[in-house]
Amino acid sequence: MKICTLICFFTLCLSYGQQITPVKNNSSNKPVKSTKINPENGYSRCLTTEYEEFLRAKNPQRLSPAQFENWIAPIIATQKENSKNSRTQQVVFNIPVVIHVIHNGDPINTSASHTGENISYAQAASQITVLNQDFRRMLGTPGNGSTGYNLGVDCEINFVLAQKDENGILTNGVDRVNMGQTSWSVEDIDAIVKPQTQWDPTKYLNMWVVRLSDETLLGYAQFPSNSTLGGINTNGGLANSDGVVASYNAFGTIAANDGTFEMNQSYNLGRTMTHEVGHWLGLIHIWGDDATCTGNNSTSGDYVTDTPDSNIENYTCVTVSHCIGNDMIENYMDYTNDACMNTFTAGQKARMVAVMTNSLRRKELPSSTAGTPGTAYTYDAKVTNIAITVDGCKTTFSPSITIENRGTTTLTTVSITYSLDNISPKTYTWTGSLPQYATTDINLSAIASTAGAHIFYATINTVNNQTDLNATNNDLSKAFTQESSFNVTTTTVKLDLQCDRDGTETTWTLKNSAGSTLYSGGPYKDSPTSIILNPVENITFALTNGECYTFTIYDSFGDGIATNGGKGSYILKDANGVQFASGGVFTFSESKSFLIATLGIQDFEASEGIYVYPNPSKGILNVKVSNYFGLPDSLTISSSLGQIIYTKKVSAEEDLSINTSSLSNGVYFITVLKDNKKKTLRFIKE
Secondary structure, eight states: OOOOOOOTTTSOOOTTSOOOOOEEOTTTOSEEOOOOBOTTTOOBOOOHHHHHHHHHHHOTTSOOHHHHHHHHHHHHHHHHHHHHHOOOOOOOEEEEEEEEEEESSOOOOOSSOOOSSSOOHHHHHHHHHHHHHHHTTOTTSGGGOOOTTOOOOOOOEEEEEOSBOTTSBBOOSEEEEEOSOSOBOHHHIIIIIHHHHOOOTTTOEEEEEEOBSSTTOOEEEOOOOOOOOTTOOOOSSOGGGOSEEEEGGGSSBGGGOOSOOOOOSSSOBSHHHHHHHHHHTTOOOTTTTOSSOOOTTSTTSOSOTTSOOOSSOOOSSOOOOSBSBOOOTTBTTSOOOGGGOOBOOHHHHHHHHHHHHHSTTTTTGGGOOTTSOOBOOSSOEEEEEEEEEOOTTOSEEEEEEEEEEOSSSOEEEEEEEEEETTEEEEEEEEEEEEOTTOEEEEEOOOEEOOSEEEEEEEEEEEETTEEOSOGGGSEEEEEEEEOOOEEESSSEEEEEEEOOSOGGGEEEEEEETTOOEEEEEOOOOOOSSSSSOOOOEEEEEEOOTTOEEEEEEEETTSSTTTSSSSOOEEEEEETTOOEEEEEOOOSSEEEEEEEEOOOOGGGGGGOTTEEEESSSBSSEEEEEEOTTTOSOSEEEEEETTSOEEEEEEOOSGGGGEEEOTTSOSEEEEEEEEETTEEEEEEEEEO
């Protein structure tokens, strides 16, 4: 099951309550959408029973509401009885937290620039402050308000940023990971992000801060699995997806803003995570996710007797009564504004304590030592990420790695060895200034590659010309596939695009080898049903001989165009109707490269697939030679008077980039030589 997140007890209710990215239902081919919309700001709140029905169809063994309540009710009763007969002070549960900040290579937000998902440490840490204010009902904080019923209690659950990572090394509790993708759907977070980044959920509460594909979504959590008590299903959610997710701009509180925060204008006081952690600890929405007034302790309510019954969620701080007595609009498990939330009741506390003392991956957390400082090294650099972009129109790729300073000494130099398939390793020395816990992205020189599967390796050798004292995090590798381009024998190429039902999710581009977009399309109209799709789109491209092109199709939802909502597809074919590429099953995007190859080598001089850019040039001048011809033998630059100024032998693709900054402004000619064939191009130096 891709999505094991279980909020609202057994229903995935997001962002205290925003709508999850719609899940495409395999049986009806319709997205499961909530009908609850916040009239104040247009946010969708929760999927309730519709989403639960979808999840139960996928997994019939999914824990039912009755099963969980039959398990937790006697535990709570026993706790209450023990509390009456004992004068022992309640134990405070300390929960170590790791915050995984998932980004796309953006720099860490600063006071000068703070628009990305790579949030600052101050913003991340402010969320822990809010959790403790709310769960501990701290005096003098928003967590100790006095509205409404005034039934708030200290839940005696405390949160601390981890100081020790899984290897026992000192950490500040914020784990920054560049995963090379701009935004993430809920399905891909559970299938990709969580398994690749999660720390041991028996030792850490894992929080993920991401840019969500559905920008109306604030966050979501996974409900706790129950204990191993006999007769009760333990399937409350998979271990490798356990934790809490939040949108990057709904994490933390604007009240602590040091100028680096990037916050949602409507939800910026940190109560998104208070609400979601409440779900993570077993709490249900206070109206019980039903539309009837059924009493405080019914099987369709929230199973807590001291939260007044309601039959609907509330979005504002206006006092209102939907059943008997006023709704508890100040409760963290309603949908009201951050500013008026301040209450966990004694009954809710009892549920959370029952989970903390009995539930899998919750009861182990108080004994975790992750909140105590780990081992600190003077010199310790870590390779945290490898980013690789491959292009079917090129014979090389440009790798990028991210390093983090995990040591106590500011890094000024780092020596790195890297290679493709462990062949012909190269060494690169980074210089700069990298303080503790800071990260930097390093762009390495291009590496020649061939079509097929490869592995890229990166290793840290020395730091500050000293031995790295922690070798356990020095190595990282990444597998990837280098695609080859298709050969097309006509300069006219046709695209036949059959959108699925959700045409508004589909866009595409056609770019040349220099990365310029020549054609683009979409988004398209949605079809009325999954059975009757809109007509096929027919597009014709007029292209240049000898040039390589890349067609990329995008699906904003992340489920391609042939998996749900009707079977869509795309076909690329030449002017004779010969199909050379097709597809439709992908996630967010898919690319296909092709080379227009109607000329032989004797036509090198006439090819339009050989050119220079940018032209005019102020610095680096790039020479593009079609893949059809391969690398040229040499390049020669001459002045307008015919004087040879520069000659360069070409042995790798990076040799096709020339630094012209030393040339005087004016007109020049560059001659490209290939097997005694020449092509001379004019360019201007500015």
